[in-house]
Amino acid sequence: MVGKILNKDNLGFLGVDFQYKLIKSFIEEPGFFKELYPIVNQNVFSEALMRTVVGSLKDYFKEWDSAPSYDTLKIILNSRAKTQIDLDETESFVGHLKTLSTDGIETVKEQAIRFFRQQNLIRVSKEILNIAQGGDIERYDECQKLFDEAALIGEEDDCGFSPFDIEDEATSPTFKVSIPTGISKLDNALTGGLDKGKMGLLIGSAGFGKSTFSTCIAAHASTCRCEANNYEGFKVLQIYFEDDNVDIARKHFSKITQTEARLLTKDPTITAQIKEQLRNYPDREMMNRNLRLKRFNTGTKKASDIEKFIKKLRQNGFSPDLVVIDYFECLLPEKTGYSSDSEWSREATTMRKLENMAKDLNIAIWIPTQGNKGSITSPDVVTMDQAGGSIRKVQICQVVISIARSLDDIDKNKATLAVLKNRSGKSGEIFEGIRFNNGTSTISCDEVETFDTALSYFERVEEIEENKHREQIALAKQIREQIETEEFSVSDF
Numbered sequence: 231m232v233g234k235i236l237n238k239d240n241l242g243f244l245g246v247d248f249q250y251k252l253i254k255s256f257i258e259e260p261g262f263f264k265e266l267y268p269i270v271n272q273n274v275f276s277e278a279l280m281r282t283v284v285g286s287l288k289d290y291f292k293e294w295d296s297a298p299s300y301d302t303l304k305i306i307l308n309s310r311a312k313t314q315i316d317l318d319e320t321e322s323f324v325g326h327l328k329t330l331s332t333d334g335i336e337t338v339k340e341q342a343i344r345f346f347r348q349q350n351l352i353r354v355s356k357e358i359l360n361i362a363q364g365g366d367i368e369r370y371d372e373c374q375k376l377f378d379e380a381a382l383i384g385e386e387d388d389c390g391f392s393p394f395d396i397e398d399e400a401t402s403p404t405f406k407v408s409i410p411t412g413i414s415k416l417d418n419a420l421t422g423g424l425d426k427g428k429m430g431l432l433i434g435s436a437g438f439g440k441s442t443f444s445t446c447i448a449a450h451a452s453t454c455r456c457e458a459n460n461y462e463g464f465k466v467l468q469i470y471f472e473d474d475n476v477d478i479a480r481k482h483f484s485k486i487t488q489t490e491a492r493l494l495t496k497d498p499t500i501t502a503q504i505k506e507q508l509r510n511y512p513d514r515e516m517m518n519r520n521l522r523l524k525r526f527n528t529g530t531k532k533a534s535d536i537e538k539f540i541k542k543l544r545q546n547g548f549s550p551d552l553v554v555i556d557y558f559e560c561l562l563p564e565k566t567g568y569s570s571d572s573e574w575s576r577e578a579t580t581m582r583k584l585e586n587m588a589k590d591l592n593i594a595i596w597i598p599t600q601g602n603k604g605s606i607t608s609p610d611v612v613t614m615d616q617a618g619g620s621i622r623k624v625q626i627c628q629v630v631i632s633i634a635r636s637l638d639d640i641d642k643n644k645a646t647l648a649v650l651k652n653r654s655g656k657s658g659e660i661f662e663g664i665r666f667n668n669g670t671s672t673i674s675c676d677e678v679e680t681f682d683t684a685l686s687y688f689e690r691v692e693e694i695e696e697n698k699h700r701e702q703i704a705l706a707k708q709i710r711e712q713i714e715t716e717e718f719s720v721s722d723f
Contacts, residue, residue, distance in 0.1 A: 240274040244341065249275055251338045254327050256287055260297040262339060267291055269346040279323055283307065300328055332534050333565045407458045409552045409594045412450030415661045415675045416631065419649045424594045424629060426551060428654075429585050431558075431624060432598040433617045434633035437668075439645060440598035443633070444468060444556040445481045445671045447596060451552050452520035453513040463513075463520040464551040467543065469536065471528040471560035478523055481671045486511050490669035522548060528560045533583040536561075540591060550593055555584075558599040558623070578622035585626050599623060601632070610634060611648045611660060628653045635666070643667040658682070 241249050256263040256270075263270075272284035286306050290298045298306065307320040399405055408422030417423050424430045434440045448468040455461040470478055477491075484491045487507045495501050508514070522543070531539075540550060555561070563576035564583050588595045600618040612632035614624045624630050630651035639645055645666035649659045660681040665674040 240276055241345065244345070246276065248338055248341070249277070249280055250327065250330055251332075251335050252342050253280065253283060253287075254330050254332075255335055255339055255342075256284070257297050257300065257303065257327065263287065263291065263297045264295075266343065266346060269350045271346065271349060274345075274349060279319060282310070283323065286310075300324055332532075404458070407551070409451050409464055410454055410456075411447040412454070413446070413647070413664070413673050413675060415659075415664070415678055415680060416647060416649070419656065419659045420629065420652060421655050424552075424596060425654065426592050426594045427589050428628040429588045429595040429597065429626075430629035430631070431617075431627040432596065432631055432633065433601050433612055433614070433624075433650075434598060435601040435612075437640075438601075438633045438635050439666050439668055439673075440557055440633075441470070441473065441481070442666065442668045442671050442673065444470070444554045444596065444598060445478070445485060446673045448521060448552070448554045449482055449485055449517065449671075452517050459551070463516045465520050465522075465549055466552045466554070467522050467524065467540065467548075467550040468554045468556070469524050469526065470556045471526055472556075473525070475523070475525055478525070482517075482521075483508060484669070485671040488670050488672065491671075492669070522550070526560075529562050532562045532564050533580050533587065534564065537583075537587045537591070540587075540593070552594045552596070555595065555597045558597050559618070574620035574622070577620040578626070581620075581623050581626045611646060613648075614650050624651065627651065633666075639666075643669075 241252070256266075267288065270284065270288060272281045272288065275281045275284055283303070286303065287297060290296075290302075290306065304320060304324045307324070308317060311317045311320060393400070407426045408420070408424065409426065410417045410423035411420075432440060432443055434443075445468070448466050451464045452466045453463050455463065468478070473481075480491045480494055483489075483494060483504065487494075487504050489500070489504060493500060494504055511517075524539070536553075536555065540553065543550065558577075558580075561580060563573070564579040565576060584595055584597065587593070601612055601616050602618045604616045612634045614630060614632075615621070616632075617624050617630075628651075629649075632648045632650055634646040634648070635644070643666055645664050647661045647664050649657055651657050661675065662679045662681070663677050665672070665676055667673075
């Protein structure tokens with residue numbers, strides 16, 4: 231048994247769970263299987279059924295240039311079954327693959343590439359040895375070619391391109407699809423909104439309006455009419471963890487009717503009026519068609535689980551353009567595959583998974599995240615270093631914005647938004663005085679002061695502080711003069 235485990239001529243030394251996860255990645259990630267197809271050898275798998283499955287995958291790929299689905303695989307295996315035991319084993323095997331955890335699967339893929347390349351080099355080395363022992367000098371150049379080809383198998387086939395190869399695409403007015411937030415100042419800064427294939431991060435502390443932001447942009451995108459969506463709105467998936475289903479629905483109804491959620495059911499007369507407004511809402515049909523709300527329990531779903539859910543939605547005919555996840559800390563962090571992984575490294579792995587999901591599925595993703603303690607007390611602008619957890623979160627995202635709110639701002643339903651990062655355009659713009667009403671889930675830019683750079687904003691803040699300081703000095707001087715001349719009474723105090 232020990233000898234079998236240590237035998238690196240087969241995958242047995244890496245364990246059965248490793249092999250299951252490898253087969254799972256073959257099925258669920260056809261691009262990965264296509265990359266490895268030339269060097270995958272089913273005979274190195276340690277169990278007979280595994281060898282049969284991988285052989286079936288290779289046969290299917292050779293004919294269809296794609297990996298089969300689980301259902302198709304089951305049909306293929308059942309057609310080869312000879313007994314009821316064979317059918318039962320197939321059912322159990324496929325069922326196990328479907329439900330198998332994806333924890334550490336990226337590490338499995340990396341190890342598999344190295345393993346299969348190693349096995350291919352061993353095979354080629356034997357061929358070279360036979361040529362050398364045969365003494366056929368004319369075939370020595372062939373040896374070098376065999377070795378080079380073996381060493382490069384599994385490497386990236388894409389050799390790059392010239393920018394002029396995609397000239398028409400790059401200069402086309404439709405080279406990107408931007409999904410607007412509905413916050414006019416922010417959309418202008420982002421040249422239309424958040425592009426499909428990219429991820430935006432919103433930094434804000436508890437109670438600052440992350441859920442309001444999520445609800446606003448989800449509602450706006452689902453009812454936004456533009457050429458990019460044939461004037462039929464964008465498909466939006468809004469994922470939330472802390473609100474229940476009724477809470478999130480009430481937030482949308484509050485936004486539509488401009489009535490605070492706490493008043494929706496306070497009085498029968500008001501409730502009747504609200505229901506009438508909802509029935510007559512001009513975009514009711516569009517929002518009903520385009521917006522999907524989905525709740526998960528906090529800490530139960532990883533980014534990879536979210537991706538699977540989106541793929542299932544697609545299978546059922548709903549293909550999101552925009553996904554809003556409220557909020558990052560509610561996700562179950564992805565494992566890195568290493569025993570020494572830290573909370574911060576898992577956060578970075580999770581964020582990278584979300585980034586790849588945005589690219590692979592061609593969707594825009596907005597995800598709010600909690601700010602650290604400094605973001606709570608920040609009187610002016612919340613900066614990138616005030617995002618909670620790993621700094622990699624802000625490094626990975628293409629767009630980063632922040633919310634800053636003083637107690638006075640919250641009382642006045644106002645906030646300061648800052649564009650901290652924008653890879654596709656200008657960064658540094660700050661919008662002070664944005665209308666931010668958590669009660670009605672609305673955000674507007676009616677009375678906003680705009681600063682083109684952080685420098686201009688902080689110069690203004692410094693000027694205000696200096697003026698306050700001068701006023702305090704003048705007041706102190708006045709009081710001192712009153713005391714010296716005894717021109718005061720007890721009532722002055």
